[in-house]
Amino acid sequence: MTWKTLQSAMADQGYIASGDLAMALHLSLSLGRPLLLEGAAGVGKTEVARVLAAVEDTQLIRLQCYEGLDAAQAIYEWNYPRQLLAIRAASQDGETGRSVEARIFSDEFLLERPLLKAIRQNKAPVLLIDEIDRADEEFEAYLLEILSEFQITIPEMGTITATSRPMVILTSNGTRDLSDALRRRCLYAHVPYPDHETELAILVTRYPDITDRLCAQIVGFVQALRKQDLEKKPGIAEMLDFSAALMGLGVADLTADPAILQATLTTLLKTQMDRDAIPTEIAQRLAGKAE
């Protein structure tokens, strides 16, 4: 598979990837290296993993990072209550201590968390480590070890080596700077806001029955909106919500009804300051120029 076939396969799944992104994904697959995706919120970083899983026809395993995420939630944990019950039951049946011990530290009592699950699949899954920048730095270090070795040591069971190497995709919004060590382990692609043509293609792929006129208006409007001085620029997800809202309301022309446009802006602008920054007049001016 070349990067072009990957790009078109992704387009079939409804994801329009830029050349840079498709190439980075292709290399990540063929070199077996993790891929770090960076970009503003709402440009479709998480979606890349979902689409890749669909293209490769495999499972998507997702680890959502947050502050305070630790090994027990990310890798594995023993199912203590079940172990206790098993011990109780065993003592009534007269089972010997040694055999109980062997039994309660087996697969049956192991709770797989995403990282362990990802390396124990028969078919290589897509492992999405979402918003890695939210996790603590200690966890990042731990993750590095797993990403380079693809094996996990459980003291009671021994080392578990990957049966298949998952395709790893990490995403980051840049809320903190990632360590150089992590960046070096990964291939890198920056996902920018889409240009005009790409965004048109995305919109048409998602909503095939949209009229050409409205489509051009929506994309022009959103692109113009991104150039405004906003706290949070609308991403692709917001643009799609906006289109869905307009289509749901049966709007055929963006400039037709200022009140409706202003009401649907709620799908694009998510802070009070941004709402105030785009009053009716500005919205109308942007919409008028959008065609």
Added chain:
Amino acid sequence: MSRVTKFAARDPGPAARMAGFVAHLRDNGLRLGVGETGIALDALTHIDAANPNDARRALKSVFTGCADEAAKFDGLFDSFWMNGGRVKTRVTPTATPSQSENVHSTREAEAEADASGGAGDISAPDGGEGEATSDAEGKLVATDVTNLFKKDLRDVVRPEDIEAAEKIALRMGAALRDRRSRRRKAARKGDQIHFRKVMRQSIATGGEPFAQPKRHRPDRSLRITAICDVSGSMTVYSRIFLAFLAGLMRADSRADAYLFHTRLVRITEALRDKDPLRALARLSLLADGFAGGSKIGESLNTFANTYARRFVDNRTVVMILSDGYDTASPDGISTALVRLKKRGCKIIWLNPLKGWDGYEPTARAMAGALPHLDLFRAANTLEDLAALEPELARL
């Protein structure tokens, strides 16, 4: 599109060319190891390497690691592989003094590196004639303001200053770092027993608490982000402030530094250079437009909208070093500060003019900024900066 670089007949082959390209990238500030060269060659076997666009994309994903690097990669790629069909005689530059870390840098060493580096080294000064050889670092300077007399910052700042400043910065950093969270977190060593964890762990041992997990109050040290004004009105004080920034960068690995005149430049990477003189040389290039007019409001706004989103949070102290004289409209300053403040940071403004007798912050810019500041102090000399230490500890 410019034509592809030709290589001399005695050129050792693709691997050496790639090594040459990596050296070229390293010269331009990308941090790459030997590993990346290997991956890059490996990557080229998986694509149509004869297609320059494919090769560019592939190498971009391998060699870059953040948005800034990705943005300047295309220019660097072109300058090495697409130099208009000219013959490149030597692909791997011999080790120049500027590449070894422990060299005692002198002007001569810099000049030598410049002469032999060849492939557009933006980290070395280019002697002042014309543009730098590489076009990778965009040098967009607003032209409507008097500016652009190029100044070699090495004439402005002396290494002794940096050393002194480093000591002060160390102490300041320590004053800011001594913070504890109120919340306690699990830790290997701590002053309290972590009861929730005790219960959880004792389930595994049938209700008998064997382990004794502890918890403590984790450090929540503040990080300094310094923004220095290097406009014309600040020239007299620039020496002290730049030395202070250089010292700060060397003392505190988490600190961040920017300077602005008519635009804002991030200088953290340049100042982290191990050799203080070379750090200043790199800075001189970035500080193009030094001692021109200043657009404080606009620069602070740029900061609040871009870098601040990534680097400023409630554990940051933003330190602004400026006299508050704005050539543009000063209204921007207070909006920018409000926006910054919303990120939860502390803002300190150090104004050299405040040291004057009878100074009143009457510059309109300064007056607008005052309500948003946590601390507004004078700072003319390194001693003044040192005296700030107890105030910072109180913040």
